[in-house]
Amino acid sequence: MAYESIRLDLDAATRVATVTLNRPDKLNSFTRAMHRELAAALDEAVAANARALVLTGAGRGFCAGQDLADLDFTPGASTDLGALIDEHFNPLIRRLHALPMPTIAAVNGTAAGAGANLALACDIAIAARSASFIQAFVKIGLVPDSGGTWFLPQRVGVARALGLAMTGEKLGAEKAESWGLVWQVVDDAELPQAATKLAAQLAQQPTRALVATRSALRAAATNTLDQQLDLERDLQRELGASHDYAEGVRAFIEKRAPRFEGR
Structure with missing residues (x-):
């Protein structure tokens, strides 16, 4: 355009x-x-x-x-x-x-x-x-x-x-x-x-993790500690099922640079 x-x-x-x-x-x-x-x-x-x-x-x-x-x-x-x-x-x-x-x-x-x-x-x-x-x-x-x-x-x-x-x-x-x-x-x-x-x-970083980090830090301004702990848990559960988490762990074990795809 x-x-x-x-x-x-x-x-x-x-x-x-x-x-x-x-x-x-x-x-x-x-x-x-x-x-x-x-x-x-x-x-x-x-x-x-x-x-x-x-x-x-x-x-x-x-x-x-x-x-x-x-x-x-x-x-x-x-x-x-x-x-x-x-x-x-x-x-x-x-x-x-x-x-x-x-x-x-x-x-x-x-x-x-x-x-x-x-x-x-x-x-x-x-x-x-x-x-x-x-x-x-x-x-x-x-x-x-x-x-x-x-x-x-x-x-x-x-x-x-x-x-x-x-x-x-x-x-x-x-x-x-x-x-x-x-x-x-x-x-x-x-x-x-x-x-x-x-x-x-x-x-080149895990995009979903970056966006989730942004959301969590913004939420902290109004959340209680308990609410923030629950949010961290929920985000970690979601990201733990992502391609980039699996790739990051494999790269760490294989001692190589990770190839994140933002998914």
């Missing part, structure tokens, strides 16, 4: 899908058309049996959130932001969380508003040294959306989350790393290679 506001690259050798937000002149801010194309690209990546996904931005920014030029500000007929979120942003965040593969955000420059939270919706975020994260909502009288009020306190704690959300101040990549907002910071020129290398590494 041909896309205008994104690019999709599928590497058949590594089985890594790379989705690039491609409106660099607008800092890759979202329009409704871009949302539709991104949803289609995620469908295409799943259909191609990709085993890892990299999400990044073209040009000097990752994503500046919603493109305000795509909204209607006519008095009495202005865009219903709740409807916009319900139709586009929330399904996107839910979709990323439900993808049957690990996801990596390669943050190259500014990640602002919903763009910042889009990066946090991925399993692992790697940031270029020049990258920054801005919860810009307060600057136009709004509340963080796209999961921001859920991701931020989990990643950095309530005190820092409140500071970021209430001031809208820019958080540099290195401080974001020290606060636990991102996994790794690399030099700008190294970001594409670092993200691709990590994605290729994850694509």
